[in-house]
Amino acid sequence: MGITTSPTKGTSESKDLVMSDADFERLRKIIYDRSGIWFAESKKYILENRLGRRLRELDIEDYDQYATFMTIGPYREDEFQKMFNAITINETSFFRNAPQLEFYEKQILAPLIKARESTKSLRIWSAACSTGEEPYTLAIIARRSLALRVKEWNVDILGTDISERVIKTAESGRYTNYSMRSTEEADVQKYFTTKDAFYDVRPEVREMVKFEKLNLKDSLAAQKHGKFDVIFCRNVMIYFDQKMRKECIQMFHRMLNDDGVLFIGHSEVINDAQLFTARKEPEAFAYERV
Ligand SMILES: C[S@@+](CC[C@H](N)C(=O)[O-])C[C@H]1O[C@@H](n2cnc3c(N)ncnc32)[C@H](O)[C@@H]1O
Known part of the structure; x- marks a missing residue:
């Protein structure tokens, strides 16, 4: 989708992406403002895990860049959709309960x-x-x-x-x-x-x-x-x-x-x-x- 983050293709594959507390605060606010979904501190690992995949797909190097992109990036509307696809929990079945x-x-x-x-x-x-x-x-x-x-x-x-x-x-x-x-x-x-x-x-x-x-x-x-x-x-x-x-x-x-x-x-x-x-x-x- 053309995010220009000066990535070196492939490098982020091998790197462990770590979400700092500050990144977590920024990202959970962005998500909350858009959807009402609230990630408690105890759920940080879920966000890290699921957004980590998005970062690798986009070849973005860290969560700080991703949060900035989601705040001002030109393609952020598309990315919001992909982000919701990634972070939502979709468990269901026919005749549930x-x-x-x-x-x-x-x-x-x-x-x-x-x-x-x-x-x-x-x-x-x-x-x-x-x-x-x-x-x-x-x-x-x-x-x-x-x-x-x-x-x-x-x-x-x-x-x-x-x-x-x-x-x-x-x-x-x-x-x-x-x-x-x-x-x-x-x-x-x-x-x-x-x-x-x-x-x-x-x-x-x-x-x-x-x-x-x-x-x-x-x-x-x-x-x-x-x-x-x-x-x-x-x-x-x-x-x-x-x-x-x-x-x-x-x-x-x-x-x-x-x-x-x-x-x-x-x-x-x-x-x-x-x-x-x-x-x-x-x-x-x-x-x-x-
Ligand atoms: C666990 S599923 C529940 C499915 C079904 N209602 C059931 O009980 O089996 C929760 C769904 O809520 C959706 N969801 C989360 N936040 C939402 C929002 N702000 N607006 C609409 N749907 C949302 C997710 O994408 C997910 O598919």
Whole structure:
């Protein structure tokens, strides 16, 4: 990408790149300001490890140069994307946290389907969807719940993530065994085709889901998508600080219909009684809009 850092090709390969405390401070602020992702001191080694690879790829000699480039460099917008591709943790699977999804299907989706009988329309957002397993899972659950009526309904599912790389995988709808580790065999048969070592999401499921690169920090871009009946934002707010979490929760409140529900990850919690009330069921991790 043409960064002119007077590199000597190959030298940085062999050198151990060390991130000083000052470099770490600069870089974590740059990352935080852009994405809300906050690297605590104890996570410095992750940043060092993941950005180290970027530095080697770019033939940049040290983190100080990289931080300067990310502050004033001409190609830094491109590099931000590559940086997010490198530093985000994208762990996910189909049917992740089955008890929560069962709660969703029976206690939230079933009554919502009754409530939307007149419009036959549902809008679901999987915010921070990684490689797409979560929104496709939600499409499968919607198909299962609507059964034969699915053709009469308009179920729009949006999957978004900050990382371009994971959105590309999501759009391909193609997965390996690893993504299928929590999927029942009957669902594999019904909703996927298998070829070689791959599992392809069937077209009728794929066509229910649209993907877009979206940074949760950019609430204006998010709000262009209008209102949703259900928002899943699981296992990403753990990477944010308190302020960013609060901004996200306020945004989700604005973007949910009055009877909408927000689902979060099992290690996350929302303490904002003015905006959301937690469902009491232990497996739910679900919040109703106040
Ligand atoms: C651990 S994955 C969670 C995937 C899925 N929601 C699940 O629970 O299985 C976290 C995802 O959050 C994304 N992410 C991190 N910061 C983000 C931000 N500011 N805006 C949007 N997505 C973000 C990462 O790229 C990553 O794919």
